[in-house]
Amino acid sequence: MKQAHRLTPSGITLIATTVVFIVVLTVVVPAFSATFPGIVVPASTPTPYPGDVIPLQSIAGLTSLNATVQLQVNGLINGQRAQGDLTALLATNDQDASRVTVSGSLLGQLAAQVGGSLVGLFTPSKVDIYKVPEGTYIVVNGLFPVCVKPSELNATAAVDEMSPASLLTMLTSSDVARGKLIGQETLNGKTVKHYVLNGDAFLAAAQASTDPKLRAFGESLWAAEDADLYVDPKTGLPAAFRGNYSGAYEPLKFEGDFAVQIDLTGVNTNPPVSLPSSCDNPISR
Numbered sequence: 306m307k308q309a310h311r312l313t314p315s316g317i318t319l320i321a322t323t324v325v326f327i328v329v330l331t332v333v334v335p336a337f338s339a340t341f342p343g344i345v346v347p348a349s350t351p352t353p354y355p356g357d358v359i360p361l362q363s364i365a366g367l368t369s370l371n372a373t374v375q376l377q378v379n380g381l382i383n384g385q386r387a388q389g390d391l392t393a394l395l396a397t398n399d400q401d402a403s404r405v406t407v408s409g410s411l412l413g414q415l416a417a418q419v420g421g422s423l424v425g426l427f428t429p430s431k432v433d434i435y436k437v438p439e440g441t442y443i444v445v446n447g448l449f450p451v452c453v454k455p456s457e458l459n460a461t462a463a464v465d466e467m468s469p470a471s472l473l474t475m476l477t478s479s480d481v482a483r484g485k486l487i488g489q490e491t492l493n494g495k496t497v498k499h500y501v502l503n504g505d506a507f508l509a510a511a512q513a514s515t516d517p518k519l520r521a522f523g524e525s526l527w528a529a530e531d532a533d534l535y536v537d538p539k540t541g542l543p544a545a546f547r548g549n550y551s552g553a554y555e556p557l558k559f560e561g562d563f564a565v566q567i568d569l570t571g572v573n574t575n576p577p578v579s580l581p582s583s584c585d586n587p588i589s590r
Contacts (some may be wrong), residue, residue, distance in 0.1 A: 309453065311535070318390060321564060323496070336380065336532030339428065342562070343409070344400045345437070356483035356484050356485065356503065356506060357483060357484065357485065357486070358435070358482065358483055359484055359500055359534065360481060360536075360541055361482055361536065361541055361543060362540055362542050364496075367572060367573055368398075368399040368571055368573050368575065369396075369397050369399050369571075369572075369573055369574060369575045369576060370395075370397055370547065370569065370571060370573075370574075371394075371395065371396050371498075371569070371570045371571030371572075371574060371576055372393065372394075372395040372567065372568065372569050372570060372571075373390075373392070373393070373394055373395070373567070373568045373570055374393040374395065374566070374567050375390065375391075375392050375562065375565070375566040375567075376390060376391045376392070376393075376409075376411075376563060376564070376565055376566075377389075377390050377564040378391070378411055378561065378563045379561050379562045380392070380510075380559065380560050380561010380562055380563070381550075381558075381559065381560050381561055382558060382559050383558040383559075384538045384558060385560070386512075387408035387559075388411075389409065389410060389411035390409045390410050390411055391407060391408070391409035391411050391412065392407070392408055392409050393398040393405060393406065393407045393575045396405040396571075396576040396577055397576075397578075398575045398576055399575055399579065400578070401436075401437075401438055402435070402436065402437045402438070402578035403435070403436045403578060404433060404436075404578045405433070405434045405436050405470050406431055406432070406433050407431060407432045408431040408432075410429065412429055412430075412431070412432065413429065427500070429446060429447045430446050431446045432444070432446070432449055432558040433446070433581075434446055435515060435578065435580055435584070437578065437580060440454060441454070441581075442454050442456060442580055442584045442587060444581060444583060444584065444587070449497045450581060450583040451583065451588065452580075452581070452583040452584040452586075452587040452588065452590075453587055453588045454584070454587040454588070454589050455589075456589060475478075479514070480510050480511070480513075480514045480519065481507055481510045481511055481514070481519065483502070483506065483510070484500040484501055484502040484534065485500060485501050485503075486498060486499070486500055487499040487500065487501055489538065490535075492535050492544065492545055493544075493545070493568065494536070495544065497500070497535040497536060497537060497544045498535065498537075498538050498539065499533060499534075499535055500533070500534045500535075500536065501531055501532075501533060501534075502531060502532045502533070502534055502548075503527065503531055504529030504530045504531050504532065504550075505529070506527060507523070507532075508523055508529055508587070509528050510523075510529075511523025511524075511526075512524055523579050525552045525553050526550060526551070526552035527552045528547065528551045528552070529549075529551075530550070532546065532548030532549070533545075533546060533547040533548070534546050542569065542572060543569060544568070544569055545566075545568045545569065546565070546566070546567040546568060547566055547567075548564070548565050549562070549564045549565075550562070550563055550564075550565070551563070564583075
């Protein structure tokens, strides 16, 4: 435990929040992909961006969800080379509890960028952020788990804004949720509707959006390839997303190329979210 107390809590919190934020950030950008250019729109019914509005069901009525995000990154973080992968497992339930678990080869490099000498003492294998009625807890796992309970009310404000619910709600916006229906397919053992979203149209729609967050995301991109969105034909909820992008994000000093794969793996399954024993006596700051 003496070694644990030499760790700087603020550094641990910064590592965990930064890692999750960049993951979830890169998750959301593809979720905003927009239109398909091959659709001819009659002059009498003009639309700002060509393509059909994708019929998506709002997730506002969901009591819980599970999602998996996989990210491949090739670029710069805080001006230094970054190439690797991250995987984020997201879970929320109807007891007002959530957990985000992040792992992957890029986790250590991100920690090194923001943690400095901390990495010499501790190299995380995964990071968990818990939001429970008792508060927010961040668990950094390596040789031993270290649990931090930040005292700041806005310690994870960025992560809260990029929650799965917030991102999927923005995905349903008519500003960008436009594309071409390819057909019905089987994905992950389930029947889905496959839509292709035009990257150029996404950039134009996002950059012109009245939503300041969406507009900022669009303005941070240099290019967006056509992406694939899969929708559950029974519920109308998004089931999966695949996309490739390049761009910059100033708050995290990130720029480069990234490939994103998102899968909504559970809806209203009410997954349990329990704090680990390491949080019985967390480090407070």
